[in-house]
Each structure stands twice: as C-alpha cells, then as structure tokens.
Amino acid sequence: MPAVLNGKVAIVTGAGRGIGKQIALHLAQSGAHVIVNYANSKQGAQEIVEQIKQAGGQAEAIQADVSKVEAITDMIRQTVELYGRIDILVNNAAIDPMNDFFDVTEAIWDSILDTNLKGTFFCSQACAKEMVKVGGGKIINISSVHGSLTMPRYAAYASTKGGINALTRQLALDLSQYNINVNAVAPGATEVEKFSLTDPTHDKDRIGKQIPLGRIGYPQDVAPIVAFLASEESAFITGQVITVDGGSSTRFFLQ
Numbered sequence: 732m733p734a735v736l737n738g739k740v741a742i743v744t745g746a747g748r749g750i751g752k753q754i755a756l757h758l759a760q761s762g763a764h765v766i767v768n769y770a771n772s773k774q775g776a777q778e779i780v781e782q783i784k785q786a787g788g789q790a791e792a793i794q795a796d797v798s799k800v801e802a803i804t805d806m807i808r809q810t811v812e813l814y815g816r817i818d819i820l821v822n823n824a825a826i827d828p829m830n831d832f833f834d835v836t837e838a839i840w841d842s843i844l845d846t847n848l849k850g851t852f853f854c855s856q857a858c859a860k861e862m863v864k865v866g867g868g869k870i871i872n873i874s875s876v877h878g879s880l881t882m883p884r885y886a887a888y889a890s891t892k893g894g895i896n897a898l899t900r901q902l903a904l905d906l907s908q909y910n911i912n913v914n915a916v917a918p919g920a921t922e923v924e925k926f927s928l929t930d931p932t933h934d935k936d937r938i939g940k941q942i943p944l945g946r947i948g949y950p951q952d953v954a955p956i957v958a959f960l961a962s963e964e965s966a967f968i969t970g971q972v973i974t975v976d977g978g979s980s981t982r983f984f985l986q
C-alpha cells in the first residue's frame with residue numbers, strides 16, 4: 732500500500748471494532764500514526780494496536796466516551812503528548828439502536844444524539860484547533876445512507892446522520908480558511924461483527940441480493956475511501972458526502 736500518509740497523525744473514534752477498526756488499520760498501512768479510540772472495546776483496541784505495531788506501524792489506544800466533551804479534551808491532550816500534532820480525524824463512533832417511534836424516550840434520544848452528532852461536532856472542534864497549529868488537516872465523518880434514505884424505527888439515528896451531512900458542509904465552509912478539508916463517507920449495509928453476534932435473523936446473503944452490486948458491503952469497501960479523503964490526493968474536495976453502498980440508494984424498492 733502506498734505510504735501516502737507518512738508521518739501524519741490520525742485519530743479514529745470507535746476503532747476497537749467494526750468499520751472503525753478497518754479504517755484504523757488502513758490508515759496505519761498508509762503510513763499514519765493512529766490513535767485507536769474506544770469507549771468499551773479495550774481488548775479490541777489493544778489487539779489492533781498490536782497488529783499495527785507488528786506490521787511496523789505506530790499506534791496507541793486511548794479510551795474516551797465521545798459524547799462527553801471533557802473526555803474528548805483529555806483524548807486530544809494525550810494524543811498531542813504522544814505525537815505532537817493531529818492531522819486527521821475520522822468521526823466514526825456511533826450507536827444505532829432501533830426503537831418504535833412512541834418508545835423513543837428523552838434518554839434514548841439524548842444518548843444517540845450525544846454520541847453521533849454532538850461527539851462528531853466536539854471531536855472536530857477539538858482536533859481542528861490542533862490542525863490550525865500545523866497549517867491544515869482532514870476531517871472525515873462517517874455518515875450513513877440513513878442520512879438521506881431510511882427505514883422505520885430509526886428516527887433518532889437517521890436524524891444524526893442527516894445532521895452529520897449538514898455539519899459536514901457547514902464545517903467545510905467554516906474551516907476552509909484554515910486549509911482543513913471536511914468530507915463524509917456514507918456507507919450502506921456493511922457487514923460488521925455485531926450483526927452475526929447479536930441478530931439471529933441477520934443474513935448477509937439475503938441482504939446482498941437486494942443490493943444492485945449483488946453483495947453486502949464490508950469495512951474494506953469503506954476504509955480506502957476514508958484514506959483517500961485523508962490524503963493530499965483529495966486536496967480539492969471538501970464538503971462532500973461520498974456514498975459507498977453498492978448502488979442501494981439508486982433504487983426504488985417497491986417491487
């Protein structure tokens with residue numbers, strides 16, 4: 732893999748498992764020093780750090796709940812102590828519980844909004860302060876097809892992803908004067924550990940048949956797009972949402 736991110740320092744939130752894990756590995760393989768953030772998946776985060784170090788890369792795991800500004804501030808302080816700078820932020824951490832509309836309580840709404848949208852905003856604000864000091868940077872928000880098309884029982888989650896798309900455009904405008912590019916990647920259905928572990932009805936082949944390109948997505952489909960947006964190859968792209976969904980969002984599903 733070309734070392735297009737050599738010497739860059741990247742934070743990937745929620746990187747102890749799922750899509751974030753693959754993004755962390757890919758950025759490290761591209762030469763970045765990676766902070767593998769986690770909330771609960773300490774073992775997963777430590778395993779990824781080991782994997783990166785064994786391959787000759789640099790990484791550290793840092794615990795922080797991105798829904799708490801104090802925890803974000805502490806993670807940024809630790810990162811700067813370790814590596815001296817921040818060049819890349821990937822806002823990947825999210826929760827996506829499904830709830831019937833009338834069952835959404837204030838606590839459920841707040842926890843989803845705080846993790847997905849507030850976390851994205853305040854991680855971006857804290858990292859952008861460091862990016863300004865080094866003359867620029869790249870922020871990549873992991874959105875979702877649910878930011879534009881959705882399904883029943885996703886009111887709070889879909890709201891956060893629509894919000895992330897709007898925030899991506901807003902931050903791109905506000906931060907362009909500092910040479911900070913802000914873009915989003917919106918995955919469609921993507922196979923991660925939790926589906927097969929927690930949902931007995933999960934069937935990736937059945938889901939894949941409904942996707943124009945004939946299969947479910949994998950974290951490996953998302954990570955290279957994030958790495959491209961983190962690199963200088965995408966220097967003239969900002970404020971965009973790139974959909975990675977095998978064509979799902981091209982199709983009208985009444986059939």
Ligand code: NAP
Nearest residue numbers: 745749750769770771772796797823824825875918920921
């Ligand atoms: P996942 O397997 O459920 O992983 C979620 C990650 O977010 C975990 O690493 C988790 O960390 C972290 N996280 C949750 N709350 C956190 C908090 N308060 N502070 C820090 N980290 C927190 O999800 P995924 O499928 O990989 O999704 C990754 C991103 O892709 C999300 O933004 C999701 O919305 C988006 N996406 C996924 C799909 C899909 O089909 N998989 C489709 C579209 C978009 P811990 O394990 O340490 O708690």
